[in-house]
Amino acid sequence: MQSVHIKREEILAKASKVLTLVGAPDELALSVAESLVKAQERGHTSHGIMRLTEYVEFVKTGQVVPSALPLMSSERGAVINVDGQWGWGQVACKFAVDLVVERALKFGIASVAINSCNHIGRLGEYVEMVSERSLVALMFCNSGPNVAAFGGKTRLFGTNPFAAAIPSSDGDIVIDFATAGTAEGKLRVAHSNGDQVPIGLVITKDGEPTSDPGAFYEGGALLPFGGHKGYCLSLLIDLLGGALSGIHPAMNSSYNLGNGTVLIAMDPDFFTGREKFNQDISEAKKLIKESPAIDLDSPILLPGDVEENTKRKNQELVEIPAKNWELIMELEKSLALT
DSSP, rough: OOEEEEEEEHHHHHHHHHHTTOOOOOHHHHHHHHHHHHHHHOOOGGTTTTHHHHHHHHHHHHSOOOTTEEEEEEEEEEEEEOOOOOOHHHHHHHHHHHHHHHHHHHHHHHEEEEEEEEOOHHHHHHHHHHHHTTOOOEEOOSSSSEEEEEOOEEEEEOOOOEEEEOOTOOOOEEEEEEBSSSSHHHHHHHHHTTTOOOOOOOEOOOTTEEOOOOGGGOOOEOOOOTTTTHHHHHHHHHHHHHHHHHHHHTSSTTOOOOOOOOEEOOOOGGGHHHHHHHHHHHHHHHHHSOOSSTTTTTTTOOOHHHHHHHHTTSEEEEEEHHHHHHHHHHHHHHHHHO
């Protein structure tokens, strides 16, 4: 796969321009573009600028209202509901983060659910925003049906990601993963590059295991990770993310696209106290990283280390698949002509 290396500010400007050309106000376009670039520079191509082509289609079909602003639709103490108004999912999530942080600092724990919410991108970004304010974060969302139930072959569940962030005085831990064996975006990257995928991630429309990512786009399905255990976690996220937000579980007839999102924030100071909490987390991190590795050339990493290492490598120039960059250039040109 050929790659190009582009300055961060150039990518940000290009992504923002594409979004303004489909009707996003400058401030909202910049917010969404920033999220895409953050994913790109951390090595998550599947949630990076390749999403722009999809987002433009969302606007054209009316799925995304490009100028819509999120609002708090209801509140009861530490529980908040946000209406994303079918605008940009990233904008709705950042709005929700500010609200839930404020309540968690006041009550010790708070939660927010987001309804009418389009694709939110990489969950790790939002839990990290919470942990940067010395709070613990748990987050999950459901999405369109792409994943079969354990033992089944019909698409019922979303890829249903889960994320968490644990603040620490010597670097936060950031966990973020899809409950499918792979995120659909990563499968899309493999398909675009002509790559095969490991057996156990995808089945054909007849339920047969395959290494061809194209089988998914021909009516097949993704599989949950970890067999029945991943299936249970995916089910939990789909039911709670869909039902608590009001977007509905993905297999229900009332589901109509979008991410039913739930974010929970906790202040350690209301539990054991911040100092004791930090001591415990720091000691545990040290013991994990110092534990003997099977391969001396592959030291033990903590969740989020790979992303931080990739971000450092991409500080001056961000690596992007050449094909993706060409598509974005062509997309900008075509939109400018309409």
